[in-house]
Amino acid sequence: MSENNIERISGRATDELRNVSIKAGVIKNADGSALIEFGKNKIMAAVFGPKEVHPKHMMVSDRAIIKCRYHMMPFSTDTRKRPNLSRREIEISKVIREAVQPAIIMENYPRTAIEIYIEILQSDGGSRCAAINAASTALADAGINMRDLVSACAAGKANGQVVLDVDDQEDKTGEADMPIAMLPNMDLITLFQLDGNLSKEEFDQALELAKIGCNKLYNLQKDALSEKYFNENNGKEEE
């Protein structure tokens, strides 16, 4: 799949991601946190909980409730964004929550809330997928019981060719963008969106490419978590 017909603007192979780095445990006051740099995206996710539910009437007796907010800083975009939550941010908050929730073993935390806060400090194409990777890493960092990590990546079409992880430059002439999130060990796609124009063949091809991308992200997430664990243990030994 990685044999190129047309060269991508960035020089990447069709199944090649932009540069990605993930770091867990970056915010001291949070129960769990992660910083992801994904292309030019710089995104922090923090998890608080399990904690008391406010307001009380939202409490559920047999499981945790999950709250999620995706928020862009005013300086994160090309032209300054107004500080209040836009309709786009509200929708993305919802789809991210629904993408991450199936991985959380909510029944282990009855009558509590688990809060996921995502802050976009610098935005680039694919910020919702980047955010999911950060959020899922932050959940694991918080020690929340999970069935699997949630890994996310977009496939799309640019210059007539189906490619992994469409970037901003490709997006200008891009024909389609299909972000997906999945639980890699459970073959379950929990975020799926599409905007653009794909034939049936391209649709199936994009799905396969996105799967490859998600698996790459999965490994980066695991690395980030084990690196933090290793360092912490290291730190403890040094005491």
Place this chain on the structure above:
Amino acid sequence: MSENNIERISGRATDELRNVSIKAGVIKNADGSALIEFGKNKIMAAVFGPKEVHPKHMMVSDRAIIKCRYHMMPFSTDTRKRPNLSRREIEISKVIREAVQPAIIMENYPRTAIEIYIEILQSDGGSRCAAINAASTALADAGINMRDLVSACAAGKANGQVVLDVDDQEDKTGEADMPIAMLPNMDLITLFQLDGNLSKEEFDQALELAKIGCNKLYNLQKDALSEKYFNENNGKEEE
């Protein structure tokens, strides 16, 4: 009173209404509902309740509370209306609630709420009166105990002459508009507004005309309710 001095633009007699049709039971999920077409007005009213009161502190121990919202769809007006509730809509919601409430035997439903929702799908002159006719029909359709129906109609002055049910075209050069709502069997006027310019004689004359109009509406409301009842019974007999 129906002898014309000057012909009305619409050709109507001074005590003649625009075309009116009322249909009860049009919204399946509501406890009661009605659709009124009144001139070009197309208005739906739905009633929910008696039901639990939210928030709790609004509950009254010896009677029901009545909520009412009058709302115009963005496409209902000449130029698109912004979706949020305007001050005008808030005021009309209040005067409609106060017009309808005296007809409801609220003490039969202690500690409950009765909700009236009015949606203006196409607006024309006299929409508040049309809305009251629909709301009152919907209340009866919901089986809420009532002292009387509430029937509403405006009188006004156009081309120097006091007339019933001023329409949009007359309103452009209209000198006064006086919407009223009444409980026809109790001689009680529960909505009364006036904007314009009327002498004492015209004021009294307009009151009389509006009374005639309300009685016509009262019959149309009764017809709508019995038609629904008849059809429903019919349906049952056929089973």
Place this chain on the structure above:
Amino acid sequence: MSENNIERISGRATDELRNVSIKAGVIKNADGSALIEFGKNKIMAAVFGPKEVHPKHMMVSDRAIIKCRYHMMPFSTDTRKRPNLSRREIEISKVIREAVQPAIIMENYPRTAIEIYIEILQSDGGSRCAAINAASTALADAGINMRDLVSACAAGKANGQVVLDVDDQEDKTGEADMPIAMLPNMDLITLFQLDGNLSKEEFDQALELAKIGCNKLYNLQKDALSEKYFNENNGKEEE
């Protein structure tokens, strides 16, 4: 300190206030109230409480909570002010509450709220100081137990000279404004702000001047309270 080098636009001495008058007990429905005229400022303050706390979760078991709102009427400013609370009004509400609170013996009123409402009917320079003088007088008028009155006044710099109570005309070319509030009998400064440009010497000099001003205000507050008490007693004797 009152020897002038340069004459002030208003002809006032460096340590001279604008005209000030305070009247207590001006709003019948309030538990305590005061009207202050300070230069062109016309400001009313009203106090309600001790009263029940809403919402309940804000109640504190061993003392009263203090609420404070500083609000400008649309007609109080040079160009009409929009009716909703601006960020400036929210900040001033906070600093006034924090200036007045240390004078209130809150532990005498557990589980209650004391509400202070300040309405700017005509604004001029120094409105936050004028408001504090009115609020403090209204608290005393309401019979709230207090450690001391709170008296407020600004010093500043205009035409190169440190002066008391900078007025609007001076403010246009003013180099600094330093509003302070204090508990005169406790040597405690509870509001302190500065905007402008002061050397260390000017800073200390302005502090001293402001102290003089606060003491003058303190006497005016006491006069207003005793006048109301005297008149009330008078009134009673006449009965």
Place this chain on the structure above:
Amino acid sequence: MPAVKKHRIVDSITLDSIMSSLSDSKRIDGRGLLDYRDIEIETNILKDKTNGSAKVKIGDTEVWAGVKVETANPFPDTPAEGVMTCNAEMLPICSQYIEPGPPDEDTIELSRVSDRGIRESGMIDVSELCIKEGELVYSVYIDVAVINEDGNLFDAVAYAGTAALLGADMSKFTIEDDEVKMLEERQKLPIKSLPISTTFAKIGDKIIIDPNADEQEIASARLTLVTDENGKYVSAQKGKPGGFTFDELKELSTISKDKGEEIRNKIKEAVENGA
């Protein structure tokens, strides 16, 4: 859905005393059914920041009004007309029953009825508020603050708003070579009439004028009628969840005209004194 406001609590002693007075066709404060309380009107009380102002007391009800005249672009559909807005605000200082916050439905009704009373009477000729067609018009803001609440705000707000307008002035402009220039001299607003509001309340089968806060609270229905100098009815609003009969409406409309005439003279006098 607009908030249903917290209601004033009228204790049973007050209630009984209102009812027993009314059964003798008297009021709790000794007034007759159709007597206003004392009305005090003072204009020009906020000279430094407003173009016009007034303070009105009806008994213990007190409101202040300020008029600001600014310039603005006209609305596209009325390029040769100025703009007039009347807004009433319940200040939290006025009563223990008022919480600060966005206006509730009662306050919105009060604002809108006050606004219509001025607008529908043609009190201000908006065509004379045009400075340059399609480009610049006067924008007149009438803001009324309720300082102390003891009933009958509809009348108090109306009197304060109209008195402030009557006493107000505004800049004068001239157009030279297509350019708008402000002149030194000032002018009165283009006032064409003086509408007067009168407000009734129905308690049981009795109808009273100028209800105080307790009477207003227990009334089943309220009626505000606005008349102009020519004895014409220009605006009306029924409030509260009750009603009036046809005969009552006809009778009240007659009373409204007579009472209105008295109050109109009071306002004119106050404006002359304040000038």
Place this chain on the structure above:
Amino acid sequence: MPAVKKHRIVDSITLDSIMSSLSDSKRIDGRGLLDYRDIEIETNILKDKTNGSAKVKIGDTEVWAGVKVETANPFPDTPAEGVMTCNAEMLPICSQYIEPGPPDEDTIELSRVSDRGIRESGMIDVSELCIKEGELVYSVYIDVAVINEDGNLFDAVAYAGTAALLGADMSKFTIEDDEVKMLEERQKLPIKSLPISTTFAKIGDKIIIDPNADEQEIASARLTLVTDENGKYVSAQKGKPGGFTFDELKELSTISKDKGEEIRNKIKEAVENGA
């Protein structure tokens, strides 16, 4: 943080009956897994105030759409393009579970997905909505009201919006001597394609099409796929906190195309009847 909406309550009898039907690959209302309910489409139902309108019923779900075409200044970064906005509103008349108020996150998602379905398919050519570059463009508003809620709003809103657009018309303008003039004649909107939405729900391991309100509530995941006349996929949205396997997505994409073709013909027919 967007409000977490109050959920529909599905009683245990209904739940059991849905589940036992599904275990026989049947629906509670007798449908097969991949059968739509009856779809009724009527256009031109609000002739007096809209440029186009439609009513759509899918079973007991009912929505009304109105199109308004106005003129506006273009956005600075797209001076030669018109503006298109699609907005859905849950009216409180539609269900006991809807409270009036600002749109919750479900309604915002519904609006945005409907908007993208139209936008991404290129249904309207926004470059043909330009009247005068940099100065004046058409602004097309599609507002959709949910009148009665019984599931599958994503499809109902999409069908109503597109049917209203197909039947809509707008003013014609000409430019003479750099001045824009409105002509008497009217024209259709620049419609380039007819995207069709299909919506699936997953309950247990069964996947159904066109879920009703109860089915939708208990489903673990929802999928909306929008296809155009050329069989291309133009928009998609997964909803609810569950997921689909890769194989399921591939299979549903095939079904979506076939069902879409049927429904596209229904809409075309309805628009012809309504014209």
Place this chain on the structure above:
Amino acid sequence: MPAVKKHRIVDSITLDSIMSSLSDSKRIDGRGLLDYRDIEIETNILKDKTNGSAKVKIGDTEVWAGVKVETANPFPDTPAEGVMTCNAEMLPICSQYIEPGPPDEDTIELSRVSDRGIRESGMIDVSELCIKEGELVYSVYIDVAVINEDGNLFDAVAYAGTAALLGADMSKFTIEDDEVKMLEERQKLPIKSLPISTTFAKIGDKIIIDPNADEQEIASARLTLVTDENGKYVSAQKGKPGGFTFDELKELSTISKDKGEEIRNKIKEAVENGA
């Protein structure tokens, strides 16, 4: 009425330990009363979307600032001046005590004090932010995000904002034949001075500098003093419901100047390293 914020909970062990340290003129973390925690400043950390940026850590407190320079119409009353706005935001990631939502009164105070510190010091010459008088000016936005909260946000936000401004650049324009044209070259912002904020807290009768979150919570009063390069006091704000004596204010003003000088050099150095 602005919300009264939920307060940080300081447990009794921490409280005792702060108090007993203070009685020995020590801090809970070993610092002296007038010692700052370690201050780390890094600039140019968000190169791709901002015109200038900085990250500041004071102990465990961390804030990020981004500067955006856009163009805008000037305000009518200042046609030859650009616009500068500084805004601070408490992100919900920064602390368990912060809920997402509109800014509470503490955050509004933080924003406004930061803004005044920059504005009143004349740090930016707004007259040099004019591109074409009456038509086009620069609009400088300084947005500061609180990433982790451990006290003394007033100083952290101020340092991040000023460091981001010092390192920022913006487009250059020229006017040819009355037309504004953007040039290729870029320029620094018109920075005239570097104001430095220092913040004190009073616990019992002890006064400390740079309070951490627990110290700040139990303090009776807070004082922020801003000084410029010439040792002038340009801005001040007392916070919390307590007070200072006259002698304390005079003493703290002297300390503020000396500490400010140290920190000013740190910021200059960081900006040079980041360039």
